[in-house]
Amino acid sequence: MKFGRFLTGLGALIVVGVAGAFVYAWKPEIAPIKPPERASFDQTLIEHGAKLAAVGNCTACHTNPGGKSFAGGLTIPTPFGTIYSSNITPDAETGIGTWSEAAFQRAMRDGVGRKGVHLYPAFPYDHFTNVSDDDNRALYAFLMTRQPVTATPPPNELPFPLNVRLVLAGWKMLFFRDGAYQADAGQNEEWNRGAYLVNGLGHCGACHTPRNSLGAEKASLHLAGGEAEGWSAFALDGSSSAPVVWDKDSLYTYLRQGWHPDHGVANGPMGEVTGNLGLLPDSDIRAMATYIASIMGEPSAERRANSDKLLEEIKSGPITSAISNDQSASGGKGAAIYQAACAVCHENGRPQPFGGLDLRLSSTVNAPDAQNAINMVLYGLPAASGRTSAIMPGFADVLTNNQLNDLLGYLRQHFTDQAAWTDVVQRAADTRTGKYHVSVRPSDGIERGPSNIGAEDQ
Amino acid sequence: MKLNVNGSTHEVDADPATPLLYVLRNDLELNAAKFGCGLGQCGACTVMVDGKAIFSCLTPILLLEGREIKTVEGLGTIDSPGPMQQAFIEEQAAQCGYCIPGMMMRAQALLQSKPDASDAEIQVTLEPNLCRCGTHMRILKAVKRARELMKTAAMAPASGERKV
Ligand code: FES
Ligand code: FES
Numbered sequence: 001m002k003f004g005r006f007l008t009g010l011g012a013l014i015v016v017g018v019a020g021a022f023v024y025a026w027k028p029e030i031a032p033i034k035p036p037e038r039a040s041f042d043q044t045l046i047e048h049g050a051k052l053a054a055v056g057n058c059t060a061c062h063t064n065p066g067g068k069s070f071a072g073g074l075t076i077p078t079p080f081g082t083i084y085s086s087n088i089t090p091d092a093e094t095g096i097g098t099w100s101e102a103a104f105q106r107a108m109r110d111g112v113g114r115k116g117v118h119l120y121p122a123f124p125y126d127h128f129t130n131v132s133d134d135d136n137r138a139l140y141a142f143l144m145t146r147q148p149v150t151a152t153p154p155p156n157e158l159p160f161p162l163n164v165r166l167v168l169a170g171w172k173m174l175f176f177r178d179g180a181y182q183a184d185a186g187q188n189e190e191w192n193r194g195a196y197l198v199n200g201l202g203h204c205g206a207c208h209t210p211r212n213s214l215g216a217e218k219a220s221l222h223l224a225g226g227e228a229e230g231w232s233a234f235a236l237d238g239s240s241s242a243p244v245v246w247d248k249d250s251l252y253t254y255l256r257q258g259w260h261p262d263h264g265v266a267n268g269p270m271g272e273v274t275g276n277l278g279l280l281p282d283s284d285i286r287a288m289a290t291y292i293a294s295i296m297g298e299p300s301a302e303r304r305a306n307s308d309k310l311l312e313e314i315k316s317g318p319i320t321s322a323i324s325n326d327q328s329a330s331g332g333k334g335a336a337i338y339q340a341a342c343a344v345c346h347e348n349g350r351p352q353p354f355g356g357l358d359l360r361l362s363s364t365v366n367a368p369d370a371q372n373a374i375n376m377v378l379y380g381l382p383a384a385s386g387r388t389s390a391i392m393p394g395f396a397d398v399l400t401n402n403q404l405n406d407l408l409g410y411l412r413q414h415f416t417d418q419a420a421w422t423d424v425v426q427r428a429a430d431t432r433t434g435k436y437h438v439s440v441r442p443s444d445g446i447e448r449g450p451s452n453i454g455a456e457d458q
Numbered sequence: 459m460k461l462n463v464n465g466s467t468h469e470v471d472a473d474p475a476t477p478l479l480y481v482l483r484n485d486l487e488l489n490a491a492k493f494g495c496g497l498g499q500c501g502a503c504t505v506m507v508d509g510k511a512i513f514s515c516l517t518p519i520l521l522l523e524g525r526e527i528k529t530v531e532g533l534g535t536i537d538s539p540g541p542m543q544q545a546f547i548e549e550q551a552a553q554c555g556y557c558i559p560g561m562m563m564r565a566q567a568l569l570q571s572k573p574d575a576s577d578a579e580i581q582v583t584l585e586p587n588l589c590r591c592g593t594h595m596r597i598l599k600a601v602k603r604a605r606e607l608m609k610t611a612a613m614a615p616a617s618g619e620r621k622v
Contacts, residue, residue, distance in 0.1 A: 340518030
């Protein structure tokens, strides 16, 4: 009865495996505490925490626009269902008021809540696990001294079995490696600082790295371009679609001020990111730029030459002329639309960030897919309230999907060397109906930025 | 090219790339919509196309074949103002008045699709339209009044003879 024995053995293995998984999956509760007094935290630590919270962009997910800061409840659509962000104010009942620092450290390091439940990786602990104990301590000090808000987010809308938190233990076993950042001895201090910020709190890869079918980042395609809130998050590796090659200096300028003359203005969810990075010292931004430039690597000689040539051409002004006679793309319709609706800004020579970008420089028009171009043309770039900002009007109510297709066909043909996009009409339709959900933000996204926090809340 | 403006069809002889604003003002002599910036940044040129508010300064007429264009002239007449116009008169909501036609059209588009728009929605919707005179509070008041007048108008027989 060899086969029988095999079966018994297999059964035993499964029992042990399941039991083991349970032990692995089971995390103890960490005892609740009385919400700490503000005085128990050092003021400089709180201020340091404020900067770190900005790097982590905590507010973006944990604040509903127009709602109370960090009170959660923001709808986060995922391919698996809808998740609502949690309340991370120090409210004892509905927030994290009863969390000890140890509980907070564990949430960041291991993605486990105070009561021992596994957290959904919409909370990017696959990145936050890199954060040092010291930085977590500062973040804790900052969050525990915010205004407590009583607010309970709606329950998540996830199908079975994803609504069973234990499943997350399996996900973690497959995709999650915990542990604080370990410096790479082969690199200098600046590079390591950059890697720590980019891959840790900054969680750049959460948007800029593609994900597998189970929602985990594909480690082999680190920063090779992903998706965020309906926008393509462009590749930050060698496959970048930027017509002018990025380097350390241009990345620094872009991250520091939210725009660069050769690349344009940060838009979509990136506007909020550069807005938040405003609190960081120059040295940290430079470190991030250094690290990302090293991920991008040296461009090929051909790419470098094209880039230099383009910069030279740009100097001699826009390529207007001939446009209205260009009958090629879509019978000249796209050209006429461009000339009447777009050229007034995109060719008026007004410098960035308030003038329209010369579209030869646009990563969006050069991108592998049309999504960002569709988003920009349909919804534009809304003005930020109460301050000067870049702006672009949206054309959703003017252009039909076919007209949009004509326009993008023309842009692609006239301003890039890339092949035509073939799915614009369908994509545009899905974008309009909300089947493909896109969030639209002002260029600096300050509405939810921490620099704004406290004005009304405190 | 044929354009449908305020319910009647006009034959216009203009380059298809001409912005609607120029055609309205220069060819059709409908001067309500104003030129402010020509860049889609001020809203003075706002008119309605198929019920939606758009910047006519950035809309070439080639996009408008077969679509319904509406300007302030289409909302009523001096003798018989429509509810939106009536509300602006009653609230005396104009200083120089340059921004007002754009404000009216954007508000009209909102209230047509959403008769019960909240005060906050009105405010957010009008955001793309600038007023250099600072008449905002009166404009908002007028739009709120228009919201009520439009409801009454919708219930009353369509005589257009509402007396002040
Ligand atoms: S004139 Fe059209 S928006 Fe200013
Ligand atoms: S009333 Fe003068 S611009 Fe608004």
